[in-house]
Amino acid sequence: MSLEMAAESSEGEEEGKLSGGNQILTVDDDLRELGKKAAWSVSSCKPGNGVSSLRDDNLETYWQSDGAQPHFVNIQFQKKVRLQLVVLYVDFKLDESYTPSKISIRAGDGFHNLKEIKAVELVKPTGWLYLSLSGLDPRETFVNTFMLQIAVLSNHLNGRDTHVRQIKVYGPRPNPIPQQPFQFTSREFITYSTIR
Numbered sequence: 001m002s003l004e005m006a007a008e009s010s011e012g013e014e015e016g017k018l019s020g021g022n023q024i025l026t027v028d029d030d031l032r033e034l035g036k037k038a039a040w041s042v043s044s045c046k047p048g049n050g051v052s053s054l055r056d057d058n059l060e061t062y063w064q065s066d067g068a069q070p071h072f073v074n075i076q077f078q079k080k081v082r083l084q085l086v087v088l089y090v091d092f093k094l095d096e097s098y099t100p101s102k103i104s105i106r107a108g109d110g111f112h113n114l115k116e117i118k119a120v121e122l123v124k125p126t127g128w129l130y131l132s133l134s135g136l137d138p139r140e141t142f143v144n145t146f147m148l149q150i151a152v153l154s155n156h157l158n159g160r161d162t163h164v165r166q167i168k169v170y171g172p173r174p175n176p177i178p179q180q181p182f183q184f185t186s187r188e189f190i191t192y193s194t195i196r
Helices: 092-098 187-191
Strands: 017-019 031-033 038-042 071-083 085-091 100-108 115-123 126-132 143-155 166-172
Touching: 085 092, 085 100, 085 143, 115 126
Parallel strands: 017 115
Antiparallel strands: 031 166, 038 071, 071 143, 071 166, 085 126, 085 166, 100 115, 100 143
16 A cells, blocks of 8 residues: 655644644555554443444544543553554544543553653544654654553543544554665665665
């Protein structure tokens, strides 16, 4: 699947605030979706609106929390992975007060040492929202972690429960080479990847 980064940005005018959203999911070719390698769990859910609704590639379904805020989506990996991008699909037009307004993304080895790496305020978003996990240092393009937690801290219109329609997590492909149709996984293969 060849996808390119959308020209339309989901960034708001202020730093840390996102509005709008893209209707079509578009991601750079040098990223791969890693969610299928993880164990997903949520803090609570209404019957029929559980964690599977976040991963079914259907924008009509959604996870709905059931309880006091904050609400959590936990994404746990068996080994450390490099994560670069979190993409959420939310829809203020359909979900109104169920739409998240403040989100915190945390990373760590497990529940015992999660640290916030990104905090975002959403302003009536509808569509795919791209949350980069890169740090302030340009060399920090990804986070290396066993666990990612997405915390919904508050909703629009002071809503209690939340709706999130899809979540995807992306990391860099192993050894990406520009204009290279194959993904080599060892230094030896990369050494012999050019034809003279």
